[in-house]
Each structure stands twice: as C-alpha cells, then as structure tokens.
C-alpha cells in the first residue's frame with residue numbers, strides 16, 4: 001500500500017480517522033531522522049543529546065504529519081476548499097496536501113511577517129495566498145469568522161485530526177530508541193499544538209503498554225512571544241495574550257489556541273516552560289547549523305531552552321534529551337544570512353565563533369589565497 005511508505009499512516013491503527021484508508025492523502029511524510037549533536041553535547045556536558053528533525057518532512061516542517069491526516073479527512077468528507085491562518089509552515093503544508101488531493105486552498109498570512117521560503121511554497125503549490133495587514137492572531141480571528149459562514153474546512157491546529165498526525169513523531173522517537181524512552185523531550189511553543197500532540201502520543205503509548213513512562217515534555221517560547229512562559233512563571237489561572245514580536249517568525253504568536261492542552265502536558269509530564277531571547281535563539285541556531293544539520297530559528301529555541309534548563313537543574317547532564325527540530329534551515333535563509341553578516345542584533349560574544357560572512361573577492365588566485373591563509377591562521 002502507498003500509505004505504508006508514510007511514517008504517519010504506518011501507525012494507522014492508532015489513528016482512527018478515515019472511513020477508507022485509500023482516501024489518505026500522503027507525500028511520504030514522517031520517518032524523519034534522529035541526529036546526534038556531538039559538539040553541542042560536549043559543550044553542554046551531556047552524554048545523550050539527539051534531535052528529531054521534523055524539518056526533513058516533504059514540505060520542510062513538522063506540519064506535514066498533521067496535514068496528511070486532517071486533509072485526508074477534508075477530502076473524504078467531500079470538502080472543495082480548505083483554509084488556514086499561518087506563520088508560514090502550516091500554509092506550506094496545507095497548500096501541498098490540498099494540491100495532491102485536488103482541493104482548493106486559501107491561506108491567510110500576516111503580511112511581511114513570514115519567511116520567504118514559506119511564502120513561496122504556498123504559491124508554488126497553487127494556493128490562494130492572502131497576505132493580511134495584521135499579525136498571526138489577527139489572521140486567526142478573521143478566518144474563524146469566514147469559515148463559520150462558508151463551506152470551507154478549517155485546517156488550523158484546533159482541528160483535532162491535525163493533532164492525531166502530529167502525535168506520531170512521539171511513536172517514531174520511541175521506536176528509533178528501541179523503546180527506551182528519553183528523559184526529556186523539548187519542543188518550541190507557538191500556537192502550542194505540537195507539545196500537546198506529542199504529549200498525547202507518548203501518553204497513548206504508555207496506556208497501551210508500549211512504554212512504562214512518559215518523558216518530561218518542556219516547551220520553549222521566544223521571549224518576544226511568551227504568553228505561556230508568563231502564565232507558567234506567574235502561576236496564573238488564565239493565559240494573558242501578548243503582542244508578539246520575534247525574528248523567529250514561525251512562533252510569533254501572542255494568543256495561542258492550544259495553551260490549555262500544552263499546559264496540561266507540561267504539568268502532567270513534569271516538564272518545564274522556558275523562554276529564549278533573540279541572541280540566544282541566533283546562537284543556538286548557528287550551533288545546530290555548525291553540526292551540519294541546520295534548522296529554522298523557531299526550532300533553535302529548543303537548544304537555547306535546554307541550556308537554561310541545564311542551568312536551573314531541570315535537566316541533569318546524565319539524562320537523555322531529545323530536541324524537536326520543527327523546520328528546515330532553508331525555510332528562512334534571510335535570517336541565516338543576516339546572522340552571518342552581523343545584521344541581527346546578536347551582540348553577544350558567543351555568536352562570533354559561528355559567524356561566516358560571505359567574502360567578495362577579485363577573481364584571481366592571490367586574493368583567494370590571502371583569504372584562505374588568513375582563515376587558516378585564525
């Protein structure tokens with residue numbers, strides 16, 4: 001079956017979603033690699049640090065795992081149109097899966113606030129791309145009104161079938177580690193569906209007896225978009241939305257839809273919530289890049305957060321840690337180039353060893369050799 005090639009649908013016994021499996025819309029998502037980070041582990045004094053790289057999915061982000069399930073439902077139920085508000089990755093994934101299924105897609109994105117790679121994907125896959133003069137939270141608000149009044153299937157992560165697909169990386173992680181559950185799984189937090197979905201995945205595996213405990217799931221937010229972090233540190237009952245601002249545009253979200261689920265997962269698993277500022281995100285992203293792996297800025301908050309959890313003692317150096325990398329480095333090349341050209345506001349010493357500004361040289365051997373010798377001497 002084609003769906004056996006999908007890292008999501010091979011767990012279909014745990015995905016009670018479709019009436020007929022043949023209706024699955026798949027692009028061979030899932031089956032993503034677990035990479036080690038040898039230099040970073042050494043730097044942090046950790047023996048066991050792996051990354052589950054969800055950026056290695058067909059459209060370059062973890063959203064594919066949830067889109068294959070939710071879009072299959074839309075197709076099976078006969079919808080002609082699907083829609084989402086997005087910071088760019090959900091829209092890229094939705095556009096691709098809609099195209100495969102022959103459905104029309106409309107995406108709402110905040111104008112000027114998503115990475116170029118993601119914007120181009122939505123157009124490449126043929127979606128109706130609407131750039132709204134607002135932020136992500138404003139996009140969600142307007143779209144909610146529009147789908148209420150029209151026969152359009154909503155594919156934001158409030159859609160429960162999204163979470164079903166997005167729980168499958170939890171199963172893959174356990175399988176790849178021969179069912180030796182890690183002590184910690186660390187995820188970025190934006191709209192807060194991903195942490196929720198992974199919590200669901202691990203919890204179901206425990207209920208089914210595949211694993212005997214659930215890892216501590218910690219959520220890391222950008223300091224400029226940190227409503228869950230504020231809720232967590234102030235021990236408040238209610239989450240207070242914030243006005244979000246960060247160059248990690250994927251998680252530039254001030255009013256996260258799934259905050260209660262994510263909060264429950266953190267509490268139930270004994271995980272923690274942290275935040276990372278713009279400097280910390282940039283350095284962490286450069287470190288992951290320098291391991292030959294790379295990721296987008298929003299994914300790098302996991303490493304930035306891990307450093308803080310180690311400092312505060314919530315993660316111990318002897319423990320087994322998995323970072324969830326959510327998006328591919330090519331999603332946001334502008335950010336990477338700005339970092340290396342020193343155009344981000346990364347005024348910290350830790351950034352300097354990772355900077356590789358591109359050289360512009362005269363096209364002759366001596367000028368190249370001078371540059372090479374300077375680099376070798378340095």
Ligand code: F0G
Pocket residue numbers: 061063085086087088089090091157188189190191192193194195250251296298299326327
């Ligand atoms: N990392 C990346 C690369 C993302 O694109 C997102 C969310 C997150 C982390 C956060 O995940 O929202 O489940 O907490 N992107 C959404 C989008 C909002 O529209 O693409 P979350």
